Amino acid sequence: MTRPIHLSAATARTSAPSISSLMKLAIERPEIVSLAAGFVDQQSLPVATTAHAAAQILGDAPAGRAALQYGTTIGDEALRAILIERLEVQHGVTPGAYRRAVDRTVLTTGSAQLIYLVGEALLDPGDIVIVEAPTYFVFLGPLETRGARAIRSPIDEKGLKLDALEATFDRLKAEGSLDRVKLVYTIPEHSNPTGISLAAERRRPLVELVRRWSDEAGHRIFLLEDSAYHGLSYEQAETESLWSLDPEGETVILARTFSKTYSPGMKLGYGVLPGGLVDAVLTLKGNHDFGTSNFVQKLVRLVLANGEYDQHVERLRGVYAGKRDAFLSALDRHFEPLRDRVRWTRPRGGLYVWMTLPESVDTGFDGPLFRRCLEQGVIYVPGEFAFAPEPTAPPRNHLRLTYGVPDEAALAEGARRLAEAVRETLAEADGGSG
Ligand SMILES: Cc1ncc(COP(=O)(O)O)c(C=O)c1O
Incomplete structure (x- = not known):
């Protein structure tokens, strides 16, 4: 007879990593543009x-x-x-x-x-x-x-x-x-x-x-x-x-x-x-x-x-600066009609852009935006994961986007698909409340 496993209290209170499902999705559906994974640029790895x-x-x-x-x-x-x-x-x-x-x-x-x-x-x-x-x-x-x-x-x-x-x-x-x-x-x-x-x-x-x-x-x-x-x-x-x-x-x-x-x-x-x-x-x-x-x-x-490490980092900075610029200009272009309702950060380094939507939009896995993004073929990390649980319930209207992995063309396409999904979601919310 199979006996139950009594996991430690420490294990039992630990939730499964929030984005492992996103990693799996990106591998299973290669047509998806992943603005989610915190991986680094594949082509620049110093082989x-x-x-x-x-x-x-x-x-x-x-x-x-x-x-x-x-x-x-x-x-x-x-x-x-x-x-x-x-x-x-x-x-x-x-x-x-x-x-x-x-x-x-x-x-x-x-x-x-x-x-x-x-x-x-x-x-x-x-x-x-x-x-x-x-x-x-x-x-x-x-x-x-x-x-x-x-x-x-x-x-x-x-x-x-x-x-x-x-x-x-x-x-x-x-x-x-x-x-x-x-x-x-x-x-x-x-x-x-x-x-x-x-x-x-x-x-x-x-x-x-x-x-x-x-x-x-x-x-x-x-x-x-x-x-x-x-x-x-x-x-x-x-x-x-x-x-x-x-x-x-x-x-x-x-x-x-x-x-x-x-x-x-x-x-x-x-x-x-x-x-x-x-x-x-x-x-x-x-x-x-x-x-x-x-x-x-x-x-x-x-x-x-x-000195090869410093030379590598110098090159890498150029690669990521190019990706950052490509991504930000694609966001500027595709989100232009939504400018007064959607905000995002303009990083001077690192790999991430943080986007904020109207509070009525739930960016979570079960919300309307994530579903539309899957239809469009783009994924992001729901912002709610990045908020500690106290002192109040975490906000659910943010997205973490990364430009580390996709190439410049994919970043532009990802921004376009995301803007389309956001536009549809906001239009539906407006229609629903009107
Ligand atoms: C803020 C921050 N700290 C720590 C890490 C951990 O990285 P590693 O363990 O690979 O050094 C990461 C990786 O994404 C990170 O973003």
């Missing part, structure tokens, strides 16, 4: 650079054997040193200024693992994480697993609204929950899902705000800076990171990745952690996987050191 680096590592037998052996849990020391030197160059500080951070730098299996581990290290059921509204929906999964409360705080066209964040903290204090707040999670560079970046003038005040509330709470509240799209700015130089405003590592946890700028198949990310978190994260990471692929770390170290 020759990677082949060359792999041949170089494996062409030297001792180096090859070292790369094919397990590494340490924290990761390759020379690579960690290079990453910190690159942070010094990015922020124009004297060489060696951040040297002490090398020991606080942890290489991880994608930045997904780093942010997961931070959650695992800090959160018990009932603990609170303040996230942007909207946020990177994949991070809401681990929070659910931990049994943590994700509470959203609004953004505007300049990123997190500091007065609203202050009000969120005030409210939590008033309800007696301040002792449960552990983390503020932000994506300050070309955010997934909006493409919006945190304005320069809000950066220092944000770090100070979190520090002040940490003092008020009487325990450390961390600011998790997820810069997954760092390197992919198409117009101007990158803004200073939040981490650079806290290089001693009291408040800010920096998470970065090579997935978007080099290869998601490599799955290499890293975090620069406050000192007090390093041991906890390493202990947990040891339980997960001992350490991230040593071979991949050696390979990335090589392409960073020989």
Whole structure:
């Protein structure tokens, strides 16, 4: 007789990933233009650079054997040193200024693992994480697993609204929950899902705000800076990171990745952690996987050191800037008749456009727009997934669109199909209410 499976409470409270059905759909119906998948541009993946680096590592037998052996849990020391030197160059500080951070730098299996581990290290059921509204929906999964409360705080066209964040903290204090707040999670560079970046003038005040509330709470509240799209700015130089405003590592946890700028198949990310978190994260990471692929770390170290990584990112920026321009101009063209009812962001980097429809339109999988989009042959990610469940029911009138994967012709066609589906949906809603 088959006995029931008693899954753990943590597993039972974790919902299935919200967009796996979209991935399946895009594979099953290749005629669909997917403005949904967060994949990277297929044609630009650095095959020759990677082949060359792999041949170089494996062409030297001792180096090859070292790369094919397990590494340490924290990761390759020379690579960690290079990453910190690159942070010094990015922020124009004297060489060696951040040297002490090398020991606080942890290489991880994608930045997904780093942010997961931070959650695992800090959160018990009932603990609170303040996230942007909207946020990177994949991070809401681990929070659910931990049994943590994700509470959203609004953004505007300049990123997190500091007065609203202050009000969120005030409210939590008033309800007696301040002792449960552990983390503020932000994506300050070309955010997934909006493409919006945190304005320069809000950066220092944000770090100070979190520090002040940490003092008020009487325990450390961390600011998790997820810069997954760092390197992919198409117009101007990158803004200073939040981490650079806290290089001693009291408040800010920096998470970065090579997935978007080099290869998601490599799955290499890293975090620069406050000192007090390093041991906890390493202990947990040891339980997960001992350490991230040593071979991949050696390979990335090589392409960073020989300049090929930077050359690749330079080329990639050109490719994505072209796609972004093609997509935005197609949206401008096809949505022109709907201009007063539909808004969208104009990203200066990253891979995403966030679209807002009238509140009456439900963009969810079961709503009229998604059904029409399927008929037209275009898909997007319903915006509702990107909103934490508290403090009120999430809005349902947004869409996350990405221009990362389709080529320029497909992006233009996707925009046309989407506009047609939106036009029909709005016309039906107007007719229904009239
Ligand atoms: C905001 C953000 N953070 C983290 C990740 C995780 O990427 P990876 O684990 O491949 O580094 C992604 C991937 O889409 C992302 O968009």
